[in-house]
Amino acid sequence: MSEPGFGSAYTNTNPAIIDLAVFNNQLYAGVGWGGVRGQIWRSSDGTTWELIEDKGFGDDNNHSITTFTVFNNILYAATGNNNGLQIWRSSTGDSLSWTNVVTGGFGYSTNRQVTGFKEFNNLLYAAIENVSTLQVWRTTDGTEWEPVTTNGFGDLNNYSTGGFASFNGYLYLGTRNDVTGAQLWRSNDGTTWTRVVSDGFGNSNNVKIESLFVFEGYLYAATYNEVTGIEVWRSSDGDTWHQVNVDGFGDSNNFATLWSNATAVFNNRLFIGTWNKVDGGEIWMKLHQVFLPLVIHTHQ
Secondary structure (H helix, E strand, O other): OOOHHHOOOOOOOOOEEEEEEEEOOEEEEEEEOOOOOOEEEEEOOOOOOEEEEOOHHHOOOEEEEEEEEEEOOEEEEEEEEOOOOOEEEEOOOOOOOOEEEEOHHHHOOOEEEEEEEEEEOOEEEEEEEEOOOOEEEEEOOOOOEEEEEOOHHHOOOOOEEEEEEEEOOEEEEEEEOOOOOOOEEEEOOOOOOEEEEOHHHHOOOOOEEEEEEEEOOEEEEEEEOOOOOOOEEEEOOOOOOEEOOOHHHHOOOOOEOOOOOOEEEEOOEEEEEOEOOOOOOOEEEEEOOEEEEEEOOOOO
């Protein structure tokens, strides 16, 4: 546990804990979207927290730490930056040990943030949110990066990346498409991609496949839907999909998750945290074939 905003000095300027990661027996938290530069905190016990990086790696425009990953025993952290995202890494996670491996959004200032990392076939992939059309980049060593797609898989309306997952030999990536509805793409080599879901599972109000997660032999997809609420779909093969929840879990104000960060498997059960601007976020647990509410109304 932690104090709000990791302490009184930051309470009002750290509105979001965006991602968590475990590295070398330490828990790391990425913070941002407030009035100060992005921060990294860590803890060995989950109670006492140490500030590792508090100045956005020296760049005032690094307003958040959006996601972490561990690749080849090195911890990576990506920033949100309106002048182009950055990626930093460290072999220890300690203060002053971080080195920069990507600046300026891979040469695209419109690449504002990394929404997810995924290791696949010994390469590290980064899903990029762009103000015009999504991009995906990959690397073999974390230093040299190459583009996988820079044009939204050929659809310029795919401007934002969503869930990222590896399942049954394929790499899957969800998109945001406000024109025709969310799409889901997959690849077995990381180079050639095929669309397996289009038009928001037949509902154009599902504008984004916000998160992807694997549980008990199924691939699950959760949508962003501000009209009737989040929908959760699942598939055993990536081709045939079935909805497994009531829209919004019965509350249309439950409209999304935050990327894949609010999903986890714990004690052999699947947990989903919702984004709800009206009543407060909720946590739902999948028990057998039914989702049950665990936490509702997380703010007054």
